Amino acid sequence: MYVSQQENECKGVVLDETGETVIGASVLVKGTSNGTITDLDGNFVIQNVKKGDVIVVSYVGYKNVETVWDGTNLRILLKSNAEELDEVVVVGYGVQKKVNLTGAVSSVKGEAFETRPVVDATQGLQGMVPGLNVSNSNSGRPGATGTLSLRGQGNLSGNASPYVLVDGVEMSLSDINPNDIESISVLKDAAACSIYGARAAYGVILVTTKKGQEGKMRANYQGTVGWSTPTVLPDMVNSLDFVKFWNDGVTNAGAGGRAYSAEKIAQLEQYMRDPSSLNPWAELQPGQSLNAAFENSELGLGNTDYFDLHYKNFSFKQSHNLSFSGGNKK
Template sequence: MQVSATVYSQQKFTLSIKQTEVSSILTKIQKQSDYRFFYNYSSIKKLGKINLDVKDATIDQILNTIIDNKLSYKMADDHVVIISNQDDANKQAIIKGKVVDKTGEPLIGVSVKLQGTNVGITTDINGNFTINAPDDGVLELTYIGYAKKIVPIAGNKGLTITMDALPSALNEVVVVGYGTSKKIDITGSVASVKGADLQNLPVSSAAQALDGRASGVSIVRNDGSPGAAPSIRIRGTGTLNDANPLIVIDGVPTSDPDALSDLNPNDIASVDILKDASSSAIYGTRAANGVVLVTTKKGTYNQKLSTAVNFYNGFSNSTKYISLLTAPQLYQLKKRALY
């Protein structure tokens, strides 16, 4: 591609392109010139892949060649805006709708997106949404814990959409210490971290590896000493004298708050954190500040022999020592200050 002249209306281009999307052609022109293009990607994508072979052509000649009669453009110096013609614009309509579950309760914060575009919105506190979309458009709805919903507009200006909950997330069995319950029936708050998320991290203890990986759990660094064990706080400070949670490693409770410092993060299979008072039904008052359940990796009878080596090394050196006064010098300094 060649670009000549410095005045926008006189810039000439020589292009020979085969089976290329219009958006890619505009990007190439934009990189090699001062022109900046603004357009709706979905409208440009409908043009498909085209062939372009021009020599010493102006930007007007190129645009008239690559866009069809459904699109038009406006220029202001080096800014080119490609817009849909009025016929297409009339097809856009304001679509209103409401998203509910199977019981009819509104769902808050559901993501409603016009399929194939970046146009989207979320439902309000009453489950309602309003979006500008074509009559033949398709809406795509997503929500955590619910199956994705695809809804054709088909000319409807008012929609009521029912989303289905994912049964797999509610039928999981969770061990609660004094029996088993379905996840949907658990009233306590449990956070789980997989061992794979803690491996090969540049940390000196397993407690540091938990930082930022479980909601409501804070890892507090008490000081900057190398190798110092951090403090674990579950949902803030529960008691004044001792706010450390109970740590249970492979079913064995320990009263040592630094027990995780002696545990290799690569040896952990999973970490479950009990974050509310229901954990006291298992461990009593020791669980007042929460419980950290650690399960380490174990071998199996038919498992093939394998060896894994993990090495982590660190160093600590003072970068600068501050010159201090000796005892006689300090005495003379204070004596001068007082007298």
């Protein structure tokens, strides 16, 4: 059955409580990445929408609205989120209510880290702040951490990282214990430069740590236990299959002298049946570097799956945090 394009188009307009059109509101088909934003007149059009799909409309400072599309044009009315506008966020060297704030600021409370089994606050922010990109490309190396990007790639050096201040002191976010964080405020736009200067050109992340409170001494313990496993590992061929590919490549390249000989292939088959029957290092001279034995050449014997050798199927990880806090009037 043929369905015209118009029958799959969801059209509508988004208005605020005063009846004014809302520009730049996000309109999305729930559960999918199919969406758009409203134009200068508050109108929107989404393609490939079916009757019965749920349309979600969101905008900063307003409550999200969900409605079921019945095939007609939609008229969405947004209501202000008074609770969100009354939140207090850190801006520069002080605090301010969101309702009085002109710059783009996102805040994350410390409780958000309690449900995330991470030992690095950088990874804990992943998916928590709109517009904040967390890259964990180097996180597999010992001592390495993720990188943060708020305003995209801003220079040729690739070091466009936000300015991180912890209780007013510049330091790396990965050096902070996630359990010690009270709140995090992320200053996204160029307005932060008016406070911190050029260091804030790529955004600012302000971290406030927990303080002792008046009363009895408090003890807090938090622990996580889990396992990590590789998502995808290459499947390596055995040595005989590698030899066939190698010899085919040598033949195609016209370098016949570098191919595995029939005698070497026979030795390799014997080595794979019984590794103890042959010396895999026989072709190395006394005192010669072992590097030659691991090169892709027609020399040597071996049948090692190095991905299986170096990577475990899973690894155990655990984190334990014990803290004591207290205070008095002084």
